[in-house]
Amino acid sequence: MRSFQQIPELRTHLNALREEQLVIGFVPTMGALHDGHIALIRRAVTECDRTVVSIFVNPIQFGPGEDFDRYPRDLAQDSRICQEEGVDALFVPAVGEMFPSADGDGPAESPTRVHVPALEDILEGAARPGHLSGVTTICAKLFNIVQPRRAYFGQKDYQQLIAIQRMVADLCMPITVVPVATVREPDGLALSSRNVYLSPEERPRAVALSAALKEGERLYAAGERNADTLREAVRDVLVRAGLSAIEYIEVADPRTMVRLNHIDDDAVLLAAVRIGALRLIDNVLLGITLNQHLRRL
Numbered sequence: 007m008r009s010f011q012q013i014p015e016l017r018t019h020l021n022a023l024r025e026e027q028l029v030i031g032f033v034p035t036m037g038a039l040h041d042g043h044i045a046l047i048r049r050a051v052t053e054c055d056r057t058v059v060s061i062f063v064n065p066i067q068f069g070p071g072e073d074f075d076r077y078p079r080d081l082a083q084d085s086r087i088c089q090e091e092g093v094d095a096l097f098v099p100a101v102g103e104m105f106p107s108a109d110g111d112g113p114a115e116s117p118t119r120v121h122v123p124a125l126e127d128i129l130e131g132a133a134r135p136g137h138l139s140g141v142t143t144i145c146a147k148l149f150n151i152v153q154p155r156r157a158y159f160g161q162k163d164y165q166q167l168i169a170i171q172r173m174v175a176d177l178c179m180p181i182t183v184v185p186v187a188t189v190r191e192p193d194g195l196a197l198s199s200r201n202v203y204l205s206p207e208e209r210p211r212a213v214a215l216s217a218a219l220k221e222g223e224r225l226y227a228a229g230e231r232n233a234d235t236l237r238e239a240v241r242d243v244l245v246r247a248g249l250s251a252i253e254y255i256e257v258a259d260p261r262t263m264v265r266l267n268h269i270d271d272d273a274v275l276l277a278a279v280r281i282g283a284l285r286l287i288d289n290v291l292l293g294i295t296l297n298q299h300l301r302r303l
């Protein structure tokens with residue numbers, strides 16, 4: 007595995023691979039890799055000739071007062087994991103490499119931004135202003151640098167996945183976006199680099215988020231199609247478990263994320279809660295699998 011900090015060197019390496027007609031797969035991450043990231047990497051390594059992983063804690067997707075400075079970072083361990091998983095190239099740019107304006111301690115900024123307006127002011131977009139365009143902008147930049155044939159994203163960050171799929175389709179980027187199912191702890195908690203922030207007291211309570219969504223799944227399987235009823239059932243489980251700092255519980259169209267009152271066909275059930283200093287997000291698909299989702303988008 008080769009490691010790159012500079013864009014031109016990575017480009018030279020990848021151009022040579024493309025000349026050999028090799029299919030490049032790409033897994034963008036913010037590091038502190040866990041089994042969720044590893045599932046994406048394994049899928050890419052299986053499906054592509056060469057896999058590129060980027061590790062970049064992207065300042066423009068963090069809001070003021072969010073955890074950019076204390077986001078977990080462990081490059082030595084991440085490199086070991088990538089090496090073991092058969093990654094071809096690790097891209098670890100400094101902030102100034104991705105945002106030259108940040109050289110000399112200026113704030114990181116991108117004078118050009120990519121927006122997906124329909125998704126930016128709802129759910130995660132409403133809770134974290136600027137976050138979603140920070141994600142789409144950095145992914146557009148990384149896609150232009152790496153020029154992958156396939157790029158892998160987790161279902162865990164569902165709205166991000168949909169925004170990236172929208173961006174790739176609308177801007178005619180020649181990339182297949184591959185969604186990968188959420189990897190969970192044995193008790194159901196979705197893996198996240200930020201889970202290390204959970205205190206021993208908070209950790210058992212955190213499981214209620216996935217349990218609440220499971221209750222929604224159970225009701226849907228039993229025939230419930232009223233979105234209010236599903237939202238209320240999820241809320242009940244959360245409140246009973248002491249997770250009452252609820253940011254949103256939503257039932258939405260799984261392709262557009264438009265809010266649904268009634269589920270005619272399929273849906274995505276999403277929730278975000280606060281627990282201590284941490285925000286947890288999670289989601290489940292109702293009446294549609296991730297593979298069908300990929301085909302029907």
Ligand code: AMP
Pocket residue numbers: 034035036037041042043045046158159160161162163186187188189190196197198199
């Ligand atoms: P991050 O490093 O948090 O920006 O995540 C990088 C990629 O890994 C994104 O596509 C995430 O959706 C994905 N990811 C994060 N956690 C999980 C998980 N528990 N299961 C599957 N994919 C995940």
